Amino acid sequence: MESTESTASRMVRDTRGILGMKDQVSHLIGARDLLWAWTGRIIRARYQQSVLGGLWMIVQPLAVVALFSVIFTLFVPVDTGDMPYPVFSYAAMVPWLLFASSLGDMTESVVGNMNLITKIYFPREILPLSAMLARLVDYFVAFGLLAVLMLLFRVPIFLLGWLFLPIILAIQLTLIVGLGLALSAANVFYRDVRSLLTLGIQLWFYASPIIYPVSMVPERLRPYYYLNPMAGILEAYRAVILNGTLPDSSIFLSAVVAVLVFAFGYWFFRRVEFQFADIV
Amino acid sequence: MKNTVIRFERVSKQYRLGLSRTSLLKTFSHTIRGGYKSGGHESARREVLWALREVSFELPQGESLALIGRNGAGKSTTLKLLANITRPTSGQIDVRGRLSALIELGSGFHPDLTGRENIHLNGTILGLSRSELQDRFDEIVAFSELERFIETPVKRYSSGMLVRLGFAVASCIEPDILLVDEVLAVGDASFRQKCLTRIQALLRDGTSIIFVSHNLFMVQAVCASALYLEHGEVKCRGQTTDVIAAYERDLHEEQARKLESLWFEQNEGVIEAQITGVEVLDTNGLKPGEFCSDQSVEIRVHYKAYRSSGKANAAVRIIRSDGLTSCIMRTRFDDVSFVLQQGDGTISVILEPLQLVGGTYHVEARLLDELNTTILATGWSEWFYVSGSAPSYEEQRGVFEPRRRWEHHSLSPHAIRADKTEGQPFILP
Numbered sequence: 289m290e291s292t293e294s295t296a297s298r299m300v301r302d303t304r305g306i307l308g309m310k311d312q313v314s315h316l317i318g319a320r321d322l323l324w325a326w327t328g329r330i331i332r333a334r335y336q337q338s339v340l341g342g343l344w345m346i347v348q349p350l351a352v353v354a355l356f357s358v359i360f361t362l363f364v365p366v367d368t369g370d371m372p373y374p375v376f377s378y379a380a381m382v383p384w385l386l387f388a389s390s391l392g393d394m395t396e397s398v399v400g401n402m403n404l405i406t407k408i409y410f411p412r413e414i415l416p417l418s419a420m421l422a423r424l425v426d427y428f429v430a431f432g433l434l435a436v437l438m439l440l441f442r443v444p445i446f447l448l449g450w451l452f453l454p455i456i457l458a459i460q461l462t463l464i465v466g467l468g469l470a471l472s473a474a475n476v477f478y479r480d481v482r483s484l485l486t487l488g489i490q491l492w493f494y495a496s497p498i499i500y501p502v503s504m505v506p507e508r509l510r511p512y513y514y515l516n517p518m519a520g521i522l523e524a525y526r527a528v529i530l531n532g533t534l535p536d537s538s539i540f541l542s543a544v545v546a547v548l549v550f551a552f553g554y555w556f557f558r559r560v561e562f563q564f565a566d567i568v
Numbered sequence: 569m570k571n572t573v574i575r576f577e578r579v580s581k582q583y584r585l586g587l588s589r590t591s592l593l594k595t596f597s598h599t600i601r602g603g604y605k606s607g608g609h610e611s612a613r614r615e616v617l618w619a620l621r622e623v624s625f626e627l628p629q630g631e632s633l634a635l636i637g638r639n640g641a642g643k644s645t646t647l648k649l650l651a652n653i654t655r656p657t658s659g660q661i662d663v664r665g666r667l668s669a670l671i672e673l674g675s676g677f678h679p680d681l682t683g684r685e686n687i688h689l690n691g692t693i694l695g696l697s698r699s700e701l702q703d704r705f706d707e708i709v710a711f712s713e714l715e716r717f718i719e720t721p722v723k724r725y726s727s728g729m730l731v732r733l734g735f736a737v738a739s740c741i742e743p744d745i746l747l748v749d750e751v752l753a754v755g756d757a758s759f760r761q762k763c764l765t766r767i768q769a770l771l772r773d774g775t776s777i778i779f780v781s782h783n784l785f786m787v788q789a790v791c792a793s794a795l796y797l798e799h800g801e802v803k804c805r806g807q808t809t810d811v812i813a814a815y816e817r818d819l820h821e822e823q824a825r826k827l828e829s830l831w832f833e834q835n836e837g838v839i840e841a842q843i844t845g846v847e848v849l850d851t852n853g854l855k856p857g858e859f860c861s862d863q864s865v866e867i868r869v870h871y872k873a874y875r876s877s878g879k880a881n882a883a884v885r886i887i888r889s890d891g892l893t894s895c896i897m898r899t900r901f902d903d904v905s906f907v908l909q910q911g912d913g914t915i916s917v918i919l920e921p922l923q924l925v926g927g928t929y930h931v932e933a934r935l936l937d938e939l940n941t942t943i944l945a946t947g948w949s950e951w952f953y954v955s956g957s958a959p960s961y962e963e964q965r966g967v968f969e970p971r972r973r974w975e976h977h978s979l980s981p982h983a984i985r986a987d988k989t990e991g992q993p994f995i996l997p
Contacts, residue, residue: 332681
């Protein structure tokens, strides 16, 4: 918790305010109100001066999926079995966009609020976490549209499968929080992180089964392919939503990787958060 | 025995200057170019700055402490450490209770959100629950006097409005500890008055306050004790008036040194004269340190002239503790002049009576050449107090306390019948 060269300690404070956190758990529980308030702020600010407003939540995934549908059904046909390509890619695009846009926003969340950080104390995790929660709203809205798409393309809906979604989402969020905390903290010290992330997300997009099925990945590369936790997660989404089957074992690997990433990200963030205000 | 709410124990804070922000590319190009400076050595040359060094103090509950000192003395760092914004490099800080900090302008406000949203956000950050916030919302708005602008994004607020909102939020949440940093200087006088009244009310209710301001007048109004920081170390701590006096003395010495060195530069080391002392005395030639407004006062300037340089002028300025020039008296404008003879001498100006409003003042005296253009020497008196005022907010009372009498004439026929004082001056005691 302390920076390495520091021999200081801060005494336990009164527990009435958020300043009085005894340990990390009550620390965040006490800040729950703030987390919601801040998340609400982000959402309001995002759509305040835009004409389409909340519609943007579905415009982006729809536009991207439409584009890829044209390319991969007309120009370079991709074999997705019986599944219509738009539904096939949209089911993975929505969770992917949650992943990519959350990470982007989280990375900027601390740096973008330096004026607050240098002037007022609150648990710093609030910033990246609320950036992610704000994106989660988009995700739910976009997912609602998936049901509409499935009806439209006459894809059978397996409601039982949707019950698995919270588990898959939990794994995905664990991964996002871990990465996002680490990135947001690292970005305070090195602004290269931002550019690196943009590049990384682009590469990661093609390394994940979004616009193509895993079956197109050569058999011998699959073990390495599944080291990408998003591969297992996206496949699990497709399994429970589109195929009505249980996720295959790759989701366990994803879960393990997600937990490890989370542990690292949280540890890293806690380790450096008290230096944020000192970096001008 | 009161509880201690703040304990600072041998706290030090180190900042690194020029933190290793050198990019890889720069390091790389340095390495390629070779030479003595390789990239690796650059980081070793990092300078460190001790913003605070081994600072210790305590604050009992319900008391107020002023932090004074020059810029960069460590006042703001102390507040930031207390507010948990940053951590000490070494030492221990103990803070008990809900702390609310007003550090710099618009701190904690989000520019795109309206006043209402910012109040909610800030209240939440300061640890209020939703229902507590609801209860206090109207009070906050009323105090800030921003009813008309509460739905306006704060980016459109003036700096005065930001301060009002900031102080309203910080003070209305009834904190156990309130930190106030300089911000009140921005607000207008009547709002400042309101803030001071609120601060005094909070103090009565048991809130502890740490107050940072360059306005020594306000410091005196708010704080009973003060801590004087210099270069990150505690120079002295004690009664506000004593600490301020010590601080001002240092400021004057520094100013005198600067003027002296400037003089040396301009005149190649030739000193014409020096002011050896400035005294504020009563008519008996005594120095009571405290005067009444209707008392006669003599300001006596002692000087030493190093050569006889002909006619000279003197100027005497009375300065209130917040820096306000209360009056300037110049020999030249009064058609008085004197000749500077080598050796010691004194110039006196007698004020009959003093006619200053109660408060804390000091005198700056200058010797000038015949044309009143070149300053030959400058000196300052010690602080003196003019009685007749509780140490409250003095800005609104003016500086001039004339000798006066009141009269009242009533031309109403009823008044004539009621008391036959027509035409008779009615003199208030």
